[in-house]
Amino acid sequence: MRIATWNVNSLKARMDRVEEFLGYAEVDVLCLQETKMTNAAFPALAFHELGYDSVHHGQGQWNGVAILSRVGLTDPAEGFGSKFTDPYEGDARLVAATCGGIRIVSVYVPNGREVGTDHFVRKLEWFSVLRAWLAANHSPEDAIAILGDYNVAPTDNDVWKVEAFEGATHVTEAERDAITALCDWGLSDAFRVVYPIQDQLFSYWDYRAGDFQSHRGVRIDLALTSKSVTDRLTWAVIDRNARKGTKPSDHTPVIFDLD
């Protein structure tokens, strides 16, 4: 089983590239973030014709998350539900479904903008709610995989140059602690199971200033997997070619193979 995550930065602008990706990548499950469209505009029929069932939690101008699956898709759920107060209430940032026996969650964690802002505080709160939601709805014994744009580089090996991120978001101790808290519950950063210490392996490069061509990137698109999923993990790949060519997203797909 092959699962993947991709922040497409507008599905409308990226549909050709997504269809191209589905044509060569042979993914069974694909989590999308930043679809930036309403549910009414979501091209479920086009995906169905390519063999994928789908669930989309859309908003419109911003955010928007989806799951595509060709190994079944049942029990779809959107957001944290009524038992939790979402610090970014109204944003479409989480959707879940069971695909091929695994509870798949597609997340778009808030960016946080600047350290010290209200947005940053609520980013950390969003992580707290995610952990509470996880603990309330699942056991670490479950087969669960939370894939998406976490807007956090978990270690210094996940940024192109540590000095370039002094005082910046995505690398603070508080944000990294939030990832650690999810891992302490019973999840693993699946990419680091395959590549424990290798650096300069990125999933996002800013469009500006030739950052991609100059290898100035970060690894913020992650799959956090419970033990039974992690134990099945055989390989992980970053599809750098998807960052090249005509109208690329600023993120690449990150792909995981399970036995």
Add this chain to the structure above:
DNA sequence: ATGGTAGCCCTGCTA
């Protein structure tokens, strides 16, 4: 050099 680009909508906001 507080720059740069891309995508959305009301010509600014978000990333």
